[in-house]
Amino acid sequence: MTNLNKRQSAETASSPSQERKPSTSSTLKLLLGYAKPHRTAFLGVSVCALLGISAELLQPLIVQIAIDDHLAKGEGGSSLLRLGLIYLGIAVISFLFTYLQNNLLQYAGQSIIARIRKDLFRHISKMSMSFFDRTHSGSLVTNVSNDTETISQFFTQVLLSLVRDGMMLVLIIVLMFSLDAQLAMFSMLILPVIFIVAALFRSYLRSTYQQARSRLSRLIAFTAENLSGMGLIQSFRQEEEQFGRFTEQNRNYWNANLRQIRSNVLFNRTFDILGNAALVLMVWLGGRAVLGQSMEVGVLYAFVSYIRQFFQPINQITMQWNTFQSTTVAVERIQRVLETEPDVREPGEKEQIRLPSSSLRGEVNFNNVTFGYRADRPVLKNLNLHIQPGEMIGVVGTTGAGKSTLISLLNRFYDVDAGTVEIDGVDIRKVTQNDLHAAVGLIQQDPYLFAGSIIDNVRLFREDITREQVIEACRFVGAHPMILRLPNGYDTHLSERGSGLSAGERQLISFARIVVFRPKILILDEATANLDSETEKLVQQALSSVAQGRTTIVIAHRLSTIMHADRILVMQDGELTEQGTHAQLLARGGHYAELYRHARQSGREQLPG
Numbered sequence: 001m002t003n004l005n006k007r008q009s010a011e012t013a014s015s016p017s018q019e020r021k022p023s024t025s026s027t028l029k030l031l032l033g034y035a036k037p038h039r040t041a042f043l044g045v046s047v048c049a050l051l052g053i054s055a056e057l058l059q060p061l062i063v064q065i066a067i068d069d070h071l072a073k074g075e076g077g078s079s080l081l082r083l084g085l086i087y088l089g090i091a092v093i094s095f096l097f098t099y100l101q102n103n104l105l106q107y108a109g110q111s112i113i114a115r116i117r118k119d120l121f122r123h124i125s126k127m128s129m130s131f132f133d134r135t136h137s138g139s140l141v142t143n144v145s146n147d148t149e150t151i152s153q154f155f156t157q158v159l160l161s162l163v164r165d166g167m168m169l170v171l172i173i174v175l176m177f178s179l180d181a182q183l184a185m186f187s188m189l190i191l192p193v194i195f196i197v198a199a200l201f202r203s204y205l206r207s208t209y210q211q212a213r214s215r216l217s218r219l220i221a222f223t224a225e226n227l228s229g230m231g232l233i234q235s236f237r238q239e240e241e242q243f244g245r246f247t248e249q250n251r252n253y254w255n256a257n258l259r260q261i262r263s264n265v266l267f268n269r270t271f272d273i274l275g276n277a278a279l280v281l282m283v284w285l286g287g288r289a290v291l292g293q294s295m296e297v298g299v300l301y302a303f304v305s306y307i308r309q310f311f312q313p314i315n316q317i318t319m320q321w322n323t324f325q326s327t328t329v330a331v332e333r334i335q336r337v338l339e340t341e342p343d344v345r346e347p348g349e350k351e352q353i354r355l356p357s358s359s360l361r362g363e364v365n366f367n368n369v370t371f372g373y374r375a376d377r378p379v380l381k382n383l384n385l386h387i388q389p390g391e392m393i394g395v396v397g398t399t400g401a402g403k404s405t406l407i408s409l410l411n412r413f414y415d416v417d418a419g420t421v422e423i424d425g426v427d428i429r430k431v432t433q434n435d436l437h438a439a440v441g442l443i444q445q446d447p448y449l450f451a452g453s454i455i456d457n458v459r460l461f462r463e464d465i466t467r468e469q470v471i472e473a474c475r476f477v478g479a480h481p482m483i484l485r486l487p488n489g490y491d492t493h494l495s496e497r498g499s500g501l502s503a504g505e506r507q508l509i510s511f512a513r514i515v516v517f518r519p520k521i522l523i524l525d526e527a528t529a530n531l532d533s534e535t536e537k538l539v540q541q542a543l544s545s546v547a548q549g550r551t552t553i554v555i556a557h558r559l560s561t562i563m564h565a566d567r568i569l570v571m572q573d574g575e576l577t578e579q580g581t582h583a584q585l586l587a588r589g590g591h592y593a594e595l596y597r598h599a600r601q602s603g604r605e606q607l608p609g
């Protein structure tokens with residue numbers, strides 16, 4: 001399959017219209033796979049639940065013995081006290097086992113969810129750029145946060161309910177039949193009514209739950225989008241409009257949430273009424289039996305207690321059905337991400353060729369490369385480019401000419417559709433991502449900084465790179481004085497995206513990263529486009545220091561950045577139309593000369609495009 005075909009099939013697979021229906025069996029398969037390493041804990045939960053509820057269910061029997069065997073015969077005193085102490089002891093035992101069972105279950109459940117989250121994050125970070133082109137980051141955030149949280153409810157609520165309430169129900173039925181088979185038979189008459197009510201409510205409860213969840217997701221996505229675009233919103237004075245849209249989303253969620261709560265309350269209270277009706281029936285039938293002396297008072301008391309407890313597990317299990325439904329939806333969403341293979345694949349062990357950084361020369365070749373983001377629109381067409389080790393290359397061209405695409409292919413963010421991209425004569429598809437990204441360093445226009453100190457941002461949280469190495473790198477690129485001016489110097493904590501630093505300062509930090517990580521090939525994608533001339537001078541100096549001994553490719557809109565390059569490439573509509581030194585290209589009088597003339601006329605060094 002070609003890459004284009006692969007991209008298309010991946011796009012189709014993730015389109016909403018093609019979403020598969022969540023299936024119970026695949027949900028269980030995934031969950032049981034994750035639960036397997038914790039089977040001892042789950043066995044412990046079952047044993048504790050059995051012992052806990054057995055102790056709980058013994059309590060009415062103790063009272064029955066106290067009434068029928070002691071009170072009814074006029075016995076009291078020490079034997080009643082002994083029964084009272086046994087009752088208390090059993091209550092303590094029930095508490096202890098329930099406590100143990102909850103702790104074990106929470107431990108296993110939370111460990112499983114942490115593992116799912118870890119797997120998901122690792123998988124997402126290995127995905128190719130094409131995956132991020134077609135997947136909304138908000139939906140991935142929901143996968144990692146909300147969906148895993150929903151799955152956690154499966155372990156901490158659904159499973160617990162199935163085990164505990166299931167066992168409780170069976171034990172209650174056994175105890176009721178052993179106390180009085182006839183009365184127990186009458187109680188069972190209520191079961192069909194319970195099932196009918198549960199079935200009637202089930203789909204209504206599920207739809208209210210799903211509606212509330214989807215409205216909450218929309219509200220979260222809307223808020224996240226607004227936070228990241230707050231600068232734009234304020235500069236266009238859109239606060240009121242956005243507030244209006246937020247209010248509407250908020251109201252929608254509020255309505256859906258209230259509807260869900262109302263339906264839950266209605267369901268629970270209907271069950272209460274059924275329970276009370278069964279109780280009245282038991283008291284009436286049992287009371288007649290007691291009066292007719294065919295039943296003892298204590299037995300009736302125990303029966304009434306069990307009937308009250310009988311409805312609790314049924315109610316719980318029915319409620320868990322909804323949670324299970326939302327778990328299947330969450331599992332399906334997570335599975336869809338986990339099953340998506342990266343379009344850019346690691347080479348197999350046999351075809352792998354190492355690119356050891358110690359012996360790397362930094363030669364780059366694009367041989368007859370054709371590539372398009374979509375099957376029907378090639379962006380690069382049959383492109384040939386040979387870059388010598390240590391050469392400094394400048395790339396110019398109009399908007400959309402394919403300059404950034406060239407860089408993306410060299411980083412293997414996408415695979416070529418035809419031809420090859422080589423480093424030191426090795427096809428980069430045969431190189432591991434680790435080796436490739438150690439060989440190629442990228443500095444983007446708006447370098448990304450993480451929440452953390454300056455030190456951590458330069459060494460990207462790698463503990464094996466020392467503080468001294470970081471400081472030396474910052475001195476080398478000329479960032480040291482600027483960092484010392486910050487409130488806590490190298491330990492200054494940067495907030496997310498590096499706000500608090502200017503664009504130029506962020507650039508200098510990303511240059512220091514390059515010095516620390518030592519890639520042999522350096523790429524700058526319009527790194528100086530947004531800088532004032534003072535800062536640009538600083539960045540220029542840093543660039544010439546960092547470019548020493550490295551193959552450097554600079555995409556620039558500013559002439560000054562690339563005028564002194566060994567070679568300037570001119571790209572137009574996906575093709576290399578001219579190349580040579582600044583002087584050669586001017587002498588040629590082609591597209592570059594025209595771009596240069598435009599730039600001079602406008603009084604700025606900014607190239608059009």
Ligand SMILES: Nc1ncnc2c1ncn2[C@@H]1O[C@H](COP(=O)(O)OP(=O)(O)OP(=O)(O)O)[C@@H](O)[C@H]1O
Binds near residue numbers: 133379398400
């Ligand atoms: N992720 C993408 N998905 C689909 N099409 C894309 C994507 N990135 C770029 N393109 C398209 O590919 C073509 C080349 O884009 P590219 O970003 O390489 O151009 P460029 O020369 O770097 O332009 P600029 O100077 O404006 O950044 C454009 O038509 C663009 O719309």
